Amino acid sequence: MAHILVTGGSRGIGAAVVRKFASAGDRVSFTYHTREDAANALARETGALAIRADNASPEEISRAVKVATDVYGGVDILVNNAGISASRLFTDITTEEWREMFAVHVEGAFHYSRSVLPYMIHEKNGNIINISSMWGITGGSCEVHYSAAKAALIGMTRALAKELGPSRIRVNCVAPGVIDTEMNGALSDEDMDALREETPLGRIGTPEEIAETVWFLTTRGADFITGQVISPNGGILI
Numbered sequence: 001m002a003h004i005l006v007t008g009g010s011r012g013i014g015a016a017v018v019r020k021f022a023s024a025g026d027r028v029s030f031t032y033h034t035r036e037d038a039a040n041a042l043a044r045e046t047g048a049l050a051i052r053a054d055n056a057s058p059e060e061i062s063r064a065v066k067v068a069t070d071v072y073g074g075v076d077i078l079v080n081n082a083g084i085s086a087s088r089l090f091t092d093i094t095t096e097e098w099r100e101m102f103a104v105h106v107e108g109a110f111h112y113s114r115s116v117l118p119y120m121i122h123e124k125n126g127n128i129i130n131i132s133s134m135w136g137i138t139g140g141s142c143e144v145h146y147s148a149a150k151a152a153l154i155g156m157t158r159a160l161a162k163e164l165g166p167s168r169i170r171v172n173c174v175a176p177g178v179i180d181t182e183m184n185g186a187l188s189d190e191d192m193d194a195l196r197e198e199t200p201l202g203r204i205g206t207p208e209e210i211a212e213t214v215w216f217l218t219t220r221g222a223d224f225i226t227g228q229v230i231s232p233n234g235g236i237l238i
Contacts, residue, residue, distance in 0.1 A: 002218075003072040005065070006030040007055060007112055008082025009048070010039040012181035013131060016207035017079055020215050022046035029068035031055070031082065055082040055108035056100060065115040074119030077218050080109035080153070081131040085183050090144045098145050105149035109156065117169075126169040127218050130157050131210075134177045134233050150175070154229055161227030170226040172217050177233025179205045200235030 004021045008014045009030025015038070022028045028048035032039035033055065043050040049071055053064035069075065084104050086097065113128055120126030135143055136150025157173040164171060178184065178195045196204055213232050216222055231237060 001026055002076040003027040003029070003068070003074065004077040004079065004218075005068050005075045005112070005116065006079045006081055007053075007108065008032065010035045010042055010050070012183060013176065013179065013207045013210045014079075014081040015042055016211035017081065017214050018042060018046055018048050020208075020211040021077075022048050024215075027072040029072060031064050033082070055105075056103035058107075058111045061108065061111040062115060065112065069119075074123065075116040076120070076123075076125070077127040077129070078112060078116050079129045079131065079214060080112055082108055083131070083183075085143070085146055087142045088145070089142055093145050101145040101149045102152070106152045106156065109153060113160070117164075120169050121164075121167045124168045126164075126167075128157075128160070128164075128169065128171045129214055129217055130154075130171070130173045131214075132157075132173050132175040132229065134175050134231055134237050137175055137229065137231060138237055157229065158227045165226060170217075170222075172222075172226060173229045174210060174213050174217070175229050175231040175233075176210050177205055177231065177236050179207060179210060181207055195236070198236055199233070200238070203234065205232060205234055 004026050006014050006017050009018045010032035018028055018030050030048055031051050031053040039050040051064045051067050053060040109130055130153045132153045133150040135147040136154050139147045154173055157171050161171040209232055213230055
């Protein structure tokens with residue numbers, strides 16, 4: 001029975017990942033930032049441990065990992081999922097907005113990974129899965145700071161996989177396409193229809209489908225997969 005820690009697990013893709021692993025009987029802990037109501041509801045539903053933490057705060061990350069490990073022991077699987085999004089013209093992005101985007105996505109993944117790795121290295125076993133985005137692969141207009149941060153996660157994944165391979169720790173990246181989550185709630189119906197039409201499979205993805213991809217990367221069937229970027233996107237990027 002593994003201990004999986006999911007960052008940003010109260011809703012969307014993160015919540016789907018929590019449900020997937022909890023239903024398999026694993027010990028699941030997850031972090032949330034502002035959605036205490038959703039986090040508590042998910043904890044009651046799944047039995048997972050909800051921990052409040054700001055992904056941009058190294059101190060809160062350190063505390064969150066300590067709380068999780070005090071309850072469930074060392075982390076076997078880390079899913080760096082927490083994120084924010086914003087649509088801005090590049091010339092309108094402020095220095096603070098740029099730094100916040102990287103603090104939440106990249107620095108958060110750095111601090112969580114660094115916190116759980118001593119246990120994984122000692123055990124010679126572990127999985128780190130970073131949730132990027134198709135925009136980290138191809139870039140998104142009016143989302144330069146988001147695209148750049150997600151691209152940085154891809155670079156981090158590949159480099160860390162090389163470094164940790166000898167310790168039998170696998171590091172992979174999931175880069176979803178357009179998914180039906182609150183994060184895309186700001187898009188208009190016209191925008192969503194256009195994205196649906198651009199997608200060869202003709203529909204928007206679901207959080208549960210991304211959770212299945214994350215799950216696969218932790219199974220025996222994926223034992224020889226590391227340093228890879230898997231993009232469940234319905235064919236919108238080919």
